Amino acid sequence: MKKIVAVSTLALLLAGCNPGDQEAEKDTKTEEQANQNADEKVAQDNEKSDAEVAKEKEAAEAKKEAEAQAEAEKKAEEQAAADKKAAEEKAAEEKAAEEKAAEDKADESTTEDKTDETAEEKKDDGKTDSAQDPEPSKPSKPESETPDVDKSDTKADLSLGELVVVNKKYSLPIDYKPSDLVVPDVSFSYSGVLEQSYMRAPAAKQMEKMFADAKAANITLNAVSGFRSGARQTVLYNNYVARDGKEAADQYSARPGHSEHQTGLVFDISAPSVGNGLTAALGDTKEGKWIANNAAKYGFIVRYDRGFQSRTGYTYEPWHIRYVGVGPATQIKNNGQTLEEYMKVGH
Ligand SMILES: [Zn+2]
Incomplete structure (x- = not known):
């Protein structure tokens, strides 16, 4: 009978289990099982006689009960683990959402000028800086190497x-x-320094030479927008989609991760003659013409030149210059190529 009492106690303890108390539960169970084992040993040592059959029957029943209980306990533990995992995942999601909200907030508060810039770009017949803002970009590997499964995410x-x-x-x-x-x-x-004021050092050095030489030639240029983080692009793109819809937004803004500005090798530049705007009109000014004629000497190309739309996916952007190095820039300019054509990749 001792055995049955021990098992029943175990059953009661287990039945009262709280999924959150797995450890305590385990300990209790282990202890009870130890007691049970001890009881069984005593039974084996001392009782051999007439009650043996009855005991064996009891033992079988007790074992069965214990197994059922163990099964129930196992299920409870699994459920507890599942609940715990779900709670952790939910907490992680909430945390990620909070962090993103905080980041977006910080981003917006520090980049008001960028929004203006983007707005200006957009005014330009929705042709803004598409090269950098709109869509995903490609690696420079042969297209044959990458199946066209997801063009937007290569x-x-x-x-x-x-x-x-x-x-x-x-x-x-x-x-x-x-x-x-x-x-x-x-x-x-x-005035002031913003995220968009930055550029990679080698390109910045060449841009300084270019601006100095332009000034010496009585050409006044102004830097408008350089590096743009993926987070910033995400904010901009999402704002455009919310305002104009995805289809329209894709015509003038790069999707997150697809802006060439994120490379740090690009600067949007303009001139006082067009109000420092990022507008196609820049291309017809003496400053715009100077840029088109001279940028390659400093390693820059007008990334989205006239007539390049079908070859780059972006409309004419005389203000968006991309650093590739003097050699490549010269070759690209002389051959009338796009960067994609020079690198033999798709767009
Ligand atoms: Zn640009």
């Missing part, structure tokens, strides 16, 4: 350095940020 090949291709097909990781960003020593269209 990874850009950062190992190409200043020749990395980021466009509607090839994208950068959202958190990618160059480690050598600096603020070029040139004139800007605004």
